Amino acid sequence: MTEGVPLVIPEVNPHHMAHCKIGKGTIIANPNCSTIIALMAVTPLHKLATVKRMIVSTYQASSGAGASAMEELWEQTRDVVNGKPAAPKIFPVQYAFNLFSHNSDMDLDSGYNEEELKMVKETAKIWDTKDVKITATCIRVPVMRAHAESINLEFEKDITVQEANAALAGFPGVSVIDDRVNNRHPTPLDATNKEDVFVGRVRQDISQASKRGLDLFVCGDQIKKGAALNAVQVAEQLVKNSA
Structure with a gap:
């Protein structure tokens, strides 16, 4: 959100980076x-x-929270299906089936x-x-x-x-x-x-x-x-x- 730094989705607002060129010290945000x-x-x-x-x-x-979150979902799903309690680590509450x-x-x-x-x-x-x-x-x-x-x-x-x-x-x-x-x-x-x-x-x-x-x-x-x-x-x- 820094002023002067383009925030760009190329299909949506490519004109916001029209002034940006390689070698100009440009920062463009995703x-x-x-x-x-x-x-x-x-x-x-x-x-x-x-x-x-x-x-x-x-x-x-879960992938939006990283590989460890994906692993937690997989592990909890396996445990719940096998009748075991889910063990939250990354998130404060049970993730599987929730x-x-x-x-x-x-x-x-x-x-x-x-x-x-x-x-x-x-x-x-x-x-x-x-x-x-x-x-x-x-x-x-x-x-x-x-x-x-x-x-x-x-x-x-x-x-x-x-x-x-x-x-x-x-x-x-x-x-x-x-x-x-x-x-x-x-x-x-x-x-x-x-x-x-x-x-x-x-x-x-x-x-x-x-x-x-x-x-x-x-x-x-x-x-x-x-x-x-x-x-x-x-x-x-x-x-x-x-x-």
């Missing part, structure tokens, strides 16, 4: 994984109808944790706007790889499901899985070890009288696009800028 996954899905819709408000609930995999509030530091005044506040602050910086209202609830779930996010959006003008799906399908790095007939939509396993962010369950928000609201479900591998791949893409863009 956004938080949850923010990257959300904005890969929401940005094409934002370009189409301008988001006014975004409500995000995340379901975050979910809990994200383990980042909590702001005691607001009640938001650091992960949630990152999504709010980083989105405003990446989109270069203070007009979008954002709130988030981040939860750790017993999944090995790939985060999932349920996102509710309110727009400045009407947007249909058909328009949204077309915009998503045409956005680089996004794949749509939205098969209502067979109830087939993105899952963390779809996204595991994949470079794309997967979007589905795109539907009109029936709580709004107009067609200015959408709900969608998003899955992305937070080690791939949520971290390492995004950093590589930033480096590739930097090389292009320096050519």
